[in-house]
Amino acid sequence: MNQMSRTPLEPPSPPPLPAPPLVPVSFSGDRGEFFGLLRRGAGLELVTVGFYRFWLATDMRRHLWSNTQIDGDAAEYTGRAKELLVGFLFALAILMPVYLAYFLAGLEAERYRAFASFPLVAFFYVFGQFAIYRARRYRLTRTVWRGVRFWMSGSGWAYAGRATLWGLLTAVTLGLALPWREAALERYKMRHSWYGDLQGSFEGQGWEFFKRGWWLWLLAPVAIVVFPLAPFFYAAFKAVQWRWWLSGIRFGGVRLESTLRRGALVGLYWKVIGWFVLLSAAAGIYFAVCASVIGSMNGAPSQASAFAPQALLNSIPLLVMSGIGYLVLALALGVVTRLYLMRDLWVRLLASTTVHDIEAAANVSSRGTPASALGEGFADGLDVAGF
Amino acid sequence: MDSGSGHNIAPPPPNASAVYFDGLSNRRHAVSLAFKDRLEIREDERTLAAWSYADIRRADSPSGILRVTCLAAPALARLEVRDAATATELISRCIQMDEHLPGRRGVAAIVGWSLAATISIVAVVLFGVPLAADRLTPLVPQSLERRLGDVADAQVKTVFGGKICDNAPGQAAFVKLVNAVRESAGLDTSVQSAVLSNPIPNAFALPGGKVYVFDGLLAKADNSDEIAGILAHELGHLKHRDSTRNLIYNGGTSFLVGLLFGDITGSGALIFASRSLLTASYSREAEQNADTFSIDVMHRLGRSPKPMGELMFRVTGKEGDRSLSILASHPLTEDRLARMSKEDRPPSGPPLLTPAEWASLKAICSAKN
Numbered sequence: 001m002n003q004m005s006r007t008p009l010e011p012p013s014p015p016p017l018p019a020p021p022l023v024p025v026s027f028s029g030d031r032g033e034f035f036g037l038l039r040r041g042a043g044l045e046l047v048t049v050g051f052y053r054f055w056l057a058t059d060m061r062r063h064l065w066s067n068t069q070i071d072g073d074a075a076e077y078t079g080r081a082k083e084l085l086v087g088f089l090f091a092l093a094i095l096m097p098v099y100l101a102y103f104l105a106g107l108e109a110e111r112y113r114a115f116a117s118f119p120l121v122a123f124f125y126v127f128g129q130f131a132i133y134r135a136r137r138y139r140l141t142r143t144v145w146r147g148v149r150f151w152m153s154g155s156g157w158a159y160a161g162r163a164t165l166w167g168l169l170t171a172v173t174l175g176l177a178l179p180w181r182e183a184a185l186e187r188y189k190m191r192h193s194w195y196g197d198l199q200g201s202f203e204g205q206g207w208e209f210f211k212r213g214w215w216l217w218l219l220a221p222v223a224i225v226v227f228p229l230a231p232f233f234y235a236a237f238k239a240v241q242w243r244w245w246l247s248g249i250r251f252g253g254v255r256l257e258s259t260l261r262r263g264a265l266v267g268l269y270w271k272v273i274g275w276f277v278l279l280s281a282a283a284g285i286y287f288a289v290c291a292s293v294i295g296s297m298n299g300a301p302s303q304a305s306a307f308a309p310q311a312l313l314n315s316i317p318l319l320v321m322s323g324i325g326y327l328v329l330a331l332a333l334g335v336v337t338r339l340y341l342m343r344d345l346w347v348r349l350l351a352s353t354t355v356h357d358i359e360a361a362a363n364v365s366s367r368g369t370p371a372s373a374l375g376e377g378f379a380d381g382l383d384v385a386g387f
Numbered sequence: 388m389d390s391g392s393g394h395n396i397a398p399p400p401p402n403a404s405a406v407y408f409d410g411l412s413n414r415r416h417a418v419s420l421a422f423k424d425r426l427e428i429r430e431d432e433r434t435l436a437a438w439s440y441a442d443i444r445r446a447d448s449p450s451g452i453l454r455v456t457c458l459a460a461p462a463l464a465r466l467e468v469r470d471a472a473t474a475t476e477l478i479s480r481c482i483q484m485d486e487h488l489p490g491r492r493g494v495a496a497i498v499g500w501s502l503a504a505t506i507s508i509v510a511v512v513l514f515g516v517p518l519a520a521d522r523l524t525p526l527v528p529q530s531l532e533r534r535l536g537d538v539a540d541a542q543v544k545t546v547f548g549g550k551i552c553d554n555a556p557g558q559a560a561f562v563k564l565v566n567a568v569r570e571s572a573g574l575d576t577s578v579q580s581a582v583l584s585n586p587i588p589n590a591f592a593l594p595g596g597k598v599y600v601f602d603g604l605l606a607k608a609d610n611s612d613e614i615a616g617i618l619a620h621e622l623g624h625l626k627h628r629d630s631t632r633n634l635i636y637n638g639g640t641s642f643l644v645g646l647l648f649g650d651i652t653g654s655g656a657l658i659f660a661s662r663s664l665l666t667a668s669y670s671r672e673a674e675q676n677a678d679t680f681s682i683d684v685m686h687r688l689g690r691s692p693k694p695m696g697e698l699m700f701r702v703t704g705k706e707g708d709r710s711l712s713i714l715a716s717h718p719l720t721e722d723r724l725a726r727m728s729k730e731d732r733p734p735s736g737p738p739l740l741t742p743a744e745w746a747s748l749k750a751i752c753s754a755k756n
Contacts (some may be wrong), residue, residue: 028449044494048501055489055497066447073406073415074449076465099642107538146415147408147463196413364413366463 023355027347028074029067034343035335037063042331053380054084060338064346065143071358078149079142083373084380087138091377098127125167128382129160133189134375140193141370151368154192156375162188175217180206186245195251196364204248213240231273235266246353253360260352268340268348275336283329290321405468407435410461418466420473422480428466436460443481445488453477455484512643517669520636524628529595532631536595539630543583543599550584552602557582557751560744565598567739568615571687572622572680580618584752588702592621594630602752608698611740611748615688616681616695616727623680629673636669670716678723682730689736696720696727 041056058081065077106120137152144150166181183206190202216237223230239262246258294317407416407428416435421427425437438457446465448454453474454467468474478484565580580598588603598621600614608614624630685692703720717723740748 028451030450044498047498049505051501051504052497062447067449069449073467074452074454076447076454078446078463096642103638107534144463144465146413147410147465148413149463361413366411366413366461 023071023358025350025353025355026069027067027350028069029063029343029347031339031343034060034063035339038335038338042335045334046327046331054088055081057081058084060342061139061142064343068346068350070145070355073146076144077142078144078370079138079373083138084376087373087375087377088380089377090374091381094374095378095381122164124382126160126164127378129163129167130156131375131378131382132163133159134371135379136189136375137371138373138376141368145195146364148196148364148366149368149370150193150195152189152193152371154188159185159188175220179209179213182206182209182241182245183248186248190249193251194368195361197367198252198254198361198364201250202248203250204244209241209244212244213237216240231269232266235269236262239263239265242349243352246349251361253357255356257354257356258349258352259354260349264348264352265345268344272336272340275340276333279329279332279336283325286325287322290318290325294318294321404470405466405473407467408463408465409435410464420466420468420477422476426477426480436464438466440480441483443477443484444486445484455481508643512640516636516639516643519639520632523635524632527628527631527635532628533595535630535634536593536597539593540597543593547583547585547587547601552582552584552752554751554753556744556747557749557753560740560748561751563744564611564615564739564748565618567688568618568622568684571684572619572626574622574626578622578625582751590617590621592624592630594628594634596625598622598625604698604702605749605751607702608749610694611738611745612685612690612694613698614748615690615739616685616692617698619681619684620677620695622684623677624673626680627673627676629677633670633673667716671718674717678718678726682727686730686732688739690734690739691731692727693724693731696724700724 037059038056041052041059044052045056058077058079061077061079065075068075102120102123109120133154133156137156140150140152142149163181163185166177166184170177170181183202183204186202186204190200193200216233219229219233223233239260242265243258243260246256246260249256405418405420405428407418407430408414409416416428416430418428418430418435421429423437425439426443427434428436428438436457438460442458442460443455444458446454446456448467452467452469454465455477456462456465468477561580561582565578569576569578574596578596578598580600582600582602582605585601586603586606587601588607590598590600590604592598598618600617604617605614681695682692685695699720705721
């Protein structure tokens with residue numbers, strides 16, 4: 001075994017090496033194993049009409065985290081599905097009166113003027129940003145490396161306020177302010193992120209992001225007209241964004257750097273699109289067969305007499321079969337998306353990343369406590385869940 | 388310092404190399420393991436920790452590495468064994484190592500509870516929510532209902548154009564017709580009604596007691612009984628407070644159905660479909676009740692309910708062939724016509740409007756005369 005290949009055993013002594021050591025980040029997970037996990041998860045989601053999602057999400061994270069090795073040591077995800085389930089139930093209990101209040105406030109606004117309640121949608125945007133922040137906090141506090149957890153301080157509402165104002169500015173400037181929005185929000189998140197007693201920070205500048213991606217902003221209208229180009233542009237945009245984001249991350253003196261190429265993600269997006277087309281075609285054939293089989297069964301009697309109950313009875317199997325077909329399609333698309341845009345993307349990002357000055361994290365003391373999964377529950381309830 | 392050469396201390400197996408994190412700092416300790424009555428974790432000659440085998444649990448790790456933790460140690464203390472022989476030795480001593488991991492029974496429990504939750508939600512949607520809507524509707528104060536009505540009113544006027552037709556002779560005929568039907572329906576004067584200038588042949592009731600008839604429906608009507616039947620139908624909705632009941636029912640159903648499907652990717656369409664399926668069947672029932680009400684009112688007025696069915700049939704045509712009946716919010720028009728034809732009786736009361744009044748009502752939206 002090669003666990004002695006890199007051992008920073010002498011902590012404080014300055015290493016008299018000619019160049020500071022670069023630490024690659026590696027991924028050791030088996031793709032087939034992850035696919036098996038997704039397939040099984042999708043099947044169980046079908047059986048449990050979606051309740052299994054908490055267990056699936058946890059299994060995926062555990063796989064990805066525990067196979068990610070930095071400086072020879074693998075990370076670990078210590079979150080558990082039951083926490084997500086409890087967080088979801090609590091979030092539901094809180095969201096119910098919120099929805100009711102939203103309804104009543106909307107009623108009053110509508111009385112004042114028809115459709116005046118539209119701005120209230122903004123409230124859910126703010127709430128969604130809050131949920132995103134709190135969900136990140138949950139995931140970060142469940143992330144452990146070398147026996148020390150990451151954690152997060154800061155306020156979800158302060159973040160939501162910033163995200164909303166920057167979002168407004170981005171909308172007003174037709175997206176031009178996006179790089180600065182990302183930089184500002186990332187600075188807030190990273191400033192409040194910690195690895196033990198090592199504080200994080202974000203050094204990416206909005207201007208750098210802008211310099212790398214402005215041409216995509218100019219080309220965006222082209223992609224709307226010639227939409228087969230859109231995946232190329234989007235993949236390039238995501239690659240630029242990921243690289244800029246990874247290269248800006250700091251924990252104390254530890255720096256990350258990514259060398260992700262612009263075209264690195266194009267293949268992934270096209271594979272997903274290819275599978276979407278293929279699966280949708282298969283679903284289309286399935287629906288057509290269902291419709292024709294059931295049509296041939298009920299075609300004759302409904303012509304003979306206009307007995308509505310008969311037509312009604314006959315359309316129930318069609319609806320049930322379409323419903324099942326639709327669910328299977330949705331779940332299959334979910335498997336494809338997660339395999340390519342979660343696992344494969346993860347692997348490509350890690351392969352592009354190196355860590356500089358890892359010795360700065362050689363003797364970090366444990367700090368921080370696990371956060372509750374309430375934020376994840378909100379994110380789930382509001383459909384803003386990320387990972 | 389971790390050269391794995393066998394020291395040969397007699398009973399325990401040879402010292403083995405491993406990596407230890409104490410959970411308090413991220414210092415990487417290269418340690419050797421001694422399998423005594425407890426697992427001793429040693430760095431140089433110092434014992435860093437001693438874990439009893441019963442407390443040792445497996446933690447996530449990449450393949451090829453055994454990573455364990457100890458219930459009695461700090462929560463994040465980790466021991467990583469990379470040597471297969473040592474790992475096997477350790478596993479053989481820790482019988483409870485995988486006790487905390489959900490096995491086949493854990494998955495079965497998840498599936499079982501999910502099915503139970505599903506059945507319970509479906510039962511609540513099918514039986515509980517309609518019951519709740521029935522019981523809660525009478526408890527909703529009229530003032531709240533009127534507010535809802537105001538909201539709907541403002542939206543209707545925005546969507547359909549708010550022009551109310553009220554030239555004097557037409558309005559007089561309309562008021563006469565509405566009052567006749569209203570009194571027969573047993574509703575008080577809080578009911579407001581008006582004709583809106585809109586080519587769509589339709590009529591509807593809003594919560595809080597507003598009934599609107601579109602000019603387009605008047606244009607399609609042949610006599611006052613047809614409109615009277617429609618008005619009676621809409622008043623039936625008011626009397627049964629169907630708008631409020633629908634609101635409660637729809638709100639409850641969408642919430643529960645959304646809860647059921649959670650976020651299976653893209654299940655929005657499925658939620659929408661199953662919801663429209665449920666609400667449609669609920670609303671068909673309400674429509675049928677309103678029809679029953681209308682038939683009774685017309686009988687009490689000594690008029691036949693059949694013209695109403697004929698008007699509806701004229702507007703929609705035969706529906707059975709082209710729409711999915713299970714998704715329709717109203718019963719099929721041909722069925723409603725059949726039902727009203729069955730209730731057809733020769734008129735025993737006077738016509739509700741004179742031919743002249745009927746002509747003025749049809750012309751209610753034309754310029755003032």
